[in-house]
Each structure stands twice: as C-alpha cells, then as structure tokens.
Amino acid sequence: MMKYIRYIVKNDEPLRIADDSTSQNGQTVTLRYIPGTTIRGYIVNQLVYTLGEQFDKYKRDLISGQIVYMNAYLYENNRELLPSPKGFYEDKTVVTEKKEIQNVVINGEFDDGNKRAGLGKFCYFKDQCIYYYNVETGSDMKILINKRKQDDKQNVFRNEYITSGHTFVGYIKVDDEELAKAILEVFQKNIFLGNARSQGLGKCRVLDIKEMPEDFIPYQEYAVTDDAENTCYMMLLSNTAMRDNRGEYVGLDLKYLEEKLGVSNLRIEYCSTSTVNVKGYNRAWGSKIPSITMYEQGSVFKLKFDGSASLENMLKIMQSGLGVRKSEGFGRVLFLKDYENIRFKMEEKHRAEDFTQESPNGNDMQDLKILASNYYKKEIIQAMQEKIAKEMQEDKAFSVNAINLNNSQIGNVRGLLEANRYDAYGTETIKRYFAHAMEKEQNTNVQKQKSSIKALKDTILPILDQPLEQTLGMKHFTKIMGISVDELISEEELQRMKIDYILELMKFDNRKGVK
Incomplete structure (x- = not known):
C-alpha cells in the first residue's frame, strides 16, 4: 500500500537550486521551491552509505516509479501553500490591501485595461480570497579566474539564491515499509541540498518528518468534495507534459484524461497557462537528457464534458498524477473546490523565523x-x-x-x-x-x-x-x-x-x- 512521508525543512543557510529553463549566460536563477529531483538525489546518495551492500536491492525502486518524490513548496503559519494559479486579472491603478480580481478562466472575459494580477509564487485560498506569498531571494557575484575570455578579461557571473529562513513542506510516496524506514532514518536533523554546498550554501534543518495515514492525499483541503457535473477546474501542482498514443509529447492528452475521468466529449473550454522548457542530467550516462516543453505549475484548465466525473476518479488522478516523469514530482494535479468563487487577493508577508518552532532539545x-x-x-x-x-x-x-x-x-x-x-x-x-x-x-x-x-x-x-x-x-x-x-x-x-x-x-x- 502506497504511503506518503511528509517532511518539513527550513533552510538555515541560503539555498540555491539552479533553474536551467530561465538562467542565462552570466547569471544563474534559482528555483523558488525544492524540486523532487533534488530530494531524490539527496536520499539516493545517503542510502548508498547507510544501506551498504543492500543498496543494490533497492536501487531500482529508488529511481523508478515505485517511489514518487514530490516538490517541496513554501510552508507558512502551519499552512501548506500551493503554487499561485494563473488566469487572474486586476486593475493596476487601484491600490488596496484586499483587492478585487477577475478570473478569466471562468468565461474568458476581463475588463478592458486590466492586466495579469500579481499573485507572488505561492498562496492559499480562503473565503473567496487568494492570500499569496513571495519567496525572498538574493544574489552574489563571482569571477572565474581560470576561465578568461580571449581578450583576457575575467568572466564575471551572478548567482541567485533563496535567502535563509524559509520553510518548505514536501512528500515522498513509497510502498515498501523497509525502504520507508530507511528514508526516515537518513532524513533527520540537518540535510544539505542544492548548489554551492562547499561554499556554505544549502544547509537545511528537518523540522518534522512522519508517515501519513493510508487514505491521505496532499493538498486535499483545496480539492473537490463531490462529483462534478459537466464542468470542473483542474490546476497543475507541478510542471506537466503527457504523451499521446503515438508516443509524442503533448500538453494534455484529452483522450486519456477523458477515460480516467469516466466522461465523454472532454474538451478545454478556457485555460490560462504558460510553458517551461524542462531540462535534466543523467549521471549514469554522463550527459544531458532531452529537454521537454511542459505546462508550468499553476496553469489552470476549465474542463467541459458530457456526464459526471466521479469524486473517486478525480481523487485517483490526484493520487497517481498525469504524464511523464511522475516519480520526479512532475504531473501532480488538483481538481479545485470553489475556484470560480474567488474574487479577491491579499498579500501575506513571509516570516523569516518560525515563532511556534519547538526547540530541538526541549529546553x-x-x-x-x-x-x-x-x-x-x-x-x-x-x-x-x-x-x-x-x-x-x-x-x-x-x-x-x-x-x-x-x-x-x-x-x-x-x-x-x-x-x-x-x-x-x-x-x-x-x-x-x-x-x-x-x-x-x-x-x-x-x-x-x-x-x-x-x-x-x-x-x-x-x-x-x-x-x-x-x-x-x-x-x-x-x-x-x-x-x-x-x-x-x-x-x-x-x-x-x-x-x-x-x-x-x-x-x-x-x-x-x-x-
């Protein structure tokens, strides 16, 4: 039986996880979250030492679909935040603390002059309002002394990082009790993630890690609670791409999704999306892997269909995910509850320290x-x-x-x-x-x-x-x-x-x- 391990970590030192899709020559941009691939790399490297000769027994499971490493997103005020959804517009000339916004995904319309609403990077929904947060970043500047250009000028470059003091929550989905126990043992106290660890970056403290109940589904508090008649809203919790029946990459394979929902004539009535070029590196091959154009996390689709999509089918899709590279955290989706009722936005401030955090020694x-x-x-x-x-x-x-x-x-x-x-x-x-x-x-x-x-x-x-x-x-x-x-x-x-x-x-x- 598949179970989720939930972990909460706090970066005590600046954290840099390079975003290859947006970084340019001379400047490295950091992701605003901890991707599943980073968590997988840390766990695999640690288990090589802790399991010893037994590692070969679990090696295939660790990098296959038997274990799913989900992205870790911002955690504020004991609340798990979602990637901010796309599709909202606002009047930029109006400045208020709690501001009215329009949802273009409902009917494709918004007032003339309105522009895309700023919703930070992560958020939560409550009482018709999106409460959103930004992730604080900084940067440093370095010189490549030994790699000068032909004109003998030093090559200067800038690296971005997440400033220290952010808390993230993520999940690891595993179906082997022994392997779950091994993961729990290596994911304790301090862990080191991301780039430039030898330069003092990437130190994170594990605030909490535990197994969740068998019927648990991440972010279910934001999900539908009843069957959906003719219409539903689906948001991507992580970058997503699918393959069609010919094996070619597509954004969404509607035929496959139609079958999984148990409906007919499935179509996208409206949507608000962006795409990202996802890259990767295979250490066994020693080379980069082919990049994939994916829908970016936060993309929202209004799906129309004939019939009724059962709650059971929607929860199954949320559990299993959609598309390729699901074990690395891609393809996570959420069928949203009361999404069409959201009318306001309000910014929340990140707290660099956690007032409710328990002291490690209970002193x-x-x-x-x-x-x-x-x-x-x-x-x-x-x-x-x-x-x-x-x-x-x-x-x-x-x-x-x-x-x-x-x-x-x-x-x-x-x-x-x-x-x-x-x-x-x-x-x-x-x-x-x-x-x-x-x-x-x-x-x-x-x-x-x-x-x-x-x-x-x-x-x-x-x-x-x-x-x-x-x-x-x-x-x-x-x-x-x-x-x-x-x-x-x-x-x-x-x-x-x-x-x-x-x-x-x-x-x-x-x-x-x-x-």
Whole structure:
C-alpha cells in the first residue's frame, strides 16, 4: 500500500537550486521551491552509505516509479501553500490591501485595461480570497579566474539564491515499509541540498518528518468534495507534459484524461497557462537528457464534458498524477473546490523565523531565547520599514542621483554589498573596496563630473559602523525577556541587516529616478 512521508525543512543557510529553463549566460536563477529531483538525489546518495551492500536491492525502486518524490513548496503559519494559479486579472491603478480580481478562466472575459494580477509564487485560498506569498531571494557575484575570455578579461557571473529562513513542506510516496524506514532514518536533523554546498550554501534543518495515514492525499483541503457535473477546474501542482498514443509529447492528452475521468466529449473550454522548457542530467550516462516543453505549475484548465466525473476518479488522478516523469514530482494535479468563487487577493508577508518552532532539545530557556530573538528582529525590521517609508514621504532618501555617480559605479557597489551579505568579514571587504577606489581616483586625478565615489562612501560606511538602532532611530534595547540582546543576534546577522537596509534605500532611489 502506497504511503506518503511528509517532511518539513527550513533552510538555515541560503539555498540555491539552479533553474536551467530561465538562467542565462552570466547569471544563474534559482528555483523558488525544492524540486523532487533534488530530494531524490539527496536520499539516493545517503542510502548508498547507510544501506551498504543492500543498496543494490533497492536501487531500482529508488529511481523508478515505485517511489514518487514530490516538490517541496513554501510552508507558512502551519499552512501548506500551493503554487499561485494563473488566469487572474486586476486593475493596476487601484491600490488596496484586499483587492478585487477577475478570473478569466471562468468565461474568458476581463475588463478592458486590466492586466495579469500579481499573485507572488505561492498562496492559499480562503473565503473567496487568494492570500499569496513571495519567496525572498538574493544574489552574489563571482569571477572565474581560470576561465578568461580571449581578450583576457575575467568572466564575471551572478548567482541567485533563496535567502535563509524559509520553510518548505514536501512528500515522498513509497510502498515498501523497509525502504520507508530507511528514508526516515537518513532524513533527520540537518540535510544539505542544492548548489554551492562547499561554499556554505544549502544547509537545511528537518523540522518534522512522519508517515501519513493510508487514505491521505496532499493538498486535499483545496480539492473537490463531490462529483462534478459537466464542468470542473483542474490546476497543475507541478510542471506537466503527457504523451499521446503515438508516443509524442503533448500538453494534455484529452483522450486519456477523458477515460480516467469516466466522461465523454472532454474538451478545454478556457485555460490560462504558460510553458517551461524542462531540462535534466543523467549521471549514469554522463550527459544531458532531452529537454521537454511542459505546462508550468499553476496553469489552470476549465474542463467541459458530457456526464459526471466521479469524486473517486478525480481523487485517483490526484493520487497517481498525469504524464511523464511522475516519480520526479512532475504531473501532480488538483481538481479545485470553489475556484470560480474567488474574487479577491491579499498579500501575506513571509516570516523569516518560525515563532511556534519547538526547540530541538526541549529546553525552556532555548525556547525563550528563540522567542526573544524573533521579537527583536521583528522590531528592527519594522523600524527599517518605517524609516524608509518616512524618507520616501519626505523624498530625501539615499540620494544616488545627488551623489552623481554613473550607473556602472552604482552597480558595482550594489553587487559588492549583495556579495558580502553573508560574509563574516563583509564590512571589512567593503571598507577595503572604498579605500582602494578612493586611492585610485586620487592617483589618476579624475576631474569628471560623475566620478567621485567619496559621497557614496560617506553615506554607506557610517551605516555599517554605527549601531543599527541608532541609524534607524529606534528604542535602544539592552535586554528582551530578561536576555541580553548580545545573545539574541550575532554580529554577522546585524551586518546583514545593515546591508539589507542600504540595498533597500538604493532600490528606492532607483525607483524614484524612473519617471
């Protein structure tokens, strides 16, 4: 009997899982979720060591359809989030906290002038409203010293990553009790995922892992609860492609889906979709595998048919998935409940820390310290937001335009700040950069209007040097809940928050300059 293992992990360090479909030369973009292929790779590599000679016994099952490794998506406020659905439009000129939106998938219509609604990356549905979240990302810049171009210039490239502090939930579907037990044993405490693990990225903490009841179906709370008469809405939980009866790739094989639903004359009345070019690499062959064009997760289809699609048939499809590479997490679908009733959207904020998280050793003082640390960080973040909002209102924030530098100089400084956010010696590196830049300017006697970097140095370095509370004009804390603030936040974290504050000011100034 197939069972689901549910795992919840939190990335204590930045996490980078390259998105080959959108990455370009010189820049690597990260996925905003943990794909099933990443989880499969970690488990297989760990079981090679833990099972020893027995590994050959399970090797075929681990990489075949006997085990399904589903994608891990964002987990917020003890709630499992879905990929944000496509098909919603909004009036961009209206700005409200809870905003009305229109669903084009219902009848193919929306008001003139409306544009695609921004719904972040993940969401949940409640009371006719989509509550959506974004995944916070950062980037670093590196130089390939040993791979110079013919003109002998160093090859500079930028890598994006998910910032630390996000929580993800995913599932592994397995039908072998011994193998399930082995997976549970290796998926404990800290695990390391994604790219650049040797550079300190990818460390994730397992917050919870357990077997689910036999009748459990992931994300069933969003699914239909009754038979569907003539119409249903199907959303893709992961990228999906199918093969037709000739073996050729198609988006949806309606004949196959018609048979599985037990209906006739199945057709797509309306839909809202996008496609993605899914690539892969076979380590056994030592080469890339052929890419596949798939419908992207979040694509929504309004299906019309003659007859009634039974709840049992729809649940079976949700359990088994559709199309190719299902064992890697592709082809997961959801038949939506009350989807046509959604009329509003509202943004929710990601919490970098989990207030309800249990301490690993159950120590009460450790729990109190976690709570106090989160409270202090929340106060700092709120003070940052208020300070930036005030300066925006007074139109006097970090004035790059007043400093009068050219775009390349500003870009270099911004890249330097981003690259040193997680470096323990980042502040010293930034100071050395400005010292070198000032010395270079003096030696070359540059007199051009957009040349001096001194004003930028005089703005940034005081923020890095002085206490963050003083910069933000916030209340000075010595203790929180009886614990010294020095124990609640490290110097590295304070440095990162200072750099984040500078970057936000620079972003504001950049937007201010755009008319």
